[in-house]
Each structure stands twice: as structure tokens, then as C-alpha cells.
Amino acid sequence: MPEKQVAPVISRLEEFEQNLPGYLNTHSKLAILLDYDGTLAPIASNPSKTKMPVELEAILHKLAKHPQIFLAVISGRALKDVQAHVNIDGVTYAGNHGLEIEYPDGSRHDYELPADIKKNYTAMVQELKQKVEKNGAWVEDKRVSLTYHYRDTPVELKDEQKRLATEICQRHGFRANQAHEAIEAKPPVDWNKGEAALYILKSKFGKDWAEQVLVVFAGDDTTDEDAMRVLQGLGRSFRIAADDKIETFADFRLPKQDVMTDLLQWIARVYA
Secondary structure, eight states: OOOOBOOOBOOSHHHHHHHSTTOOOTTSEEEEEEOSBTTTBOOOSSGGGOOOOHHHHHHHHHHHTOTTEEEEEEOSSOHHHHHHHHOOTTOEEEEGGGTEEEOTTSOEEEOOOOHHHHHHHHHHHHHHHHHTSOTTOEEEEOSSOEEEEOTTSOHHHHHHHHHHHHHHHHHTTOEEEEETTEEEEEOSSSOOHHHHHHHHHHHHHOTTHHHHEEEEEEEOSGGGHHHHHHHTTTSEEEEEOSOTTOOBSSSEEESSTTHHHHHHHHHHHHHO
């Protein structure tokens, strides 16, 4: 069974090869699965303001073109939203924590929610907007999941609004997860970033994908732990977190987002 650990830290480019000697090689195909917010792009005060660092984006474009590399972005954002922010051809995109998946050829896989869950979702959005969309907080409606953002709410009001928002989400049957200055409400189905990652890998490389391809996954949030858990022992995953005591299913911890550029440089040194 996968277990959480206080993962060893990697804080600069040279330490990737020191900790993972020979893991990458040009004779093997490589699947790179990445979160977006807090991973490819630093967290911003508003999701619309996020932007990938110039150097990271340039390396990502290069890797996406490599014939031995398969690249996927798995985000909590709506599919079209994450596509617009990354905007790189040849990438497989998964939005809404993997509920929506679109491949480079335009084909899709959408997890079909039951009618009662869709009805509850609509009611939940309406109640959140009526009761807690105030004092700088707002509801990001992504059609099948949502994010309640309270980053700009005065500090003395945050706890109460967060408590009420969580209560509303749970009362409508949705799972409320803590994110960065936000609550993410996901439908009560057995589908998450981990299930999406496995589905994408099986679709691309077959049921024996673990024998066909090396895997690198990186993310910064609790929802990314679902992918780190299912990939433990099958690939190498990296949790971005400043907390040196955090327990994670990941193999390694990156102390800040800009180390992601070093991770991609480590890959590019071998493949590109």
C-alpha cells in the first residue's frame, strides 16, 4: 500500500541527477504529467493573472515536440481555461481534476455525472453565490466542480466564510478540499487526478504502460496527492511545498515553484 512520508528535498538542478542517477534515458519513452497552478505557474491573486515563467515555458515547448516525450497537464481548472493558459500544441489536457480530458487530435473523454449530482451542483453554486460570495470572496463555476476563492477576504472574516462555504458544499453532497486560500468542491464520484492520470497513461501506452514508459509527475496541492499515490513505485513524483514537515505520497519535495524550471531542465538535458 502506498504510504506518505516526509520526502527528501531537491532544491536545485544538480540535485535531480544526484538523487535520481540514470532514471532518465533516451532509449525509454517519458510521460510528463503536470499540474498547472502552483506548479507550472506561480499562484496569483486571481486565477486569470497566472503566467508561466518565460524560461519554463520555453523548455516546455521544446519537450512537447520531442518524439520520445508525452506531455499532459492535469488541472483543477476548467478544461478550456487550462488550455488557454498553457497553450502548447501536442499536449493532452485534463480539466476539472480529470473529469474532462482532451487529446491533441481533439478527441475527448468526459466523465458523465449522474443527473442528481448535476442538480445538486446547480443548487450548490446558487447557495454559495447568495451566502458567501462577498467581502472579496467569489465562486469560480467550472460546470462540474467549483472553487471558492477567499484570498482577498479580510482576515477576520475568512474563517467564518470558509466554514460556511465548506458546510454548504458538503450539505449538497460534494467533497470540499482545502486549496491555496480556496475551497475546491468536487463531485462525490470515484474519479480524481490519480484516476485521470492512470486513464491517460493506459489510453496512450496500453495496460502495461508501467513497462513501456518512464513517468514524472509534479504538483503542489492536496488534489495532486491522488496522482502521487497511484504512481508511487511506478514513476517519480514531486510535491511542491515550502513546509519541510509535510507528509506526501511524492518521492521528493521541491521547496518552491521555481525549482520546476530546474526539473524541466534536468529532463531537457537528457532528451532535448
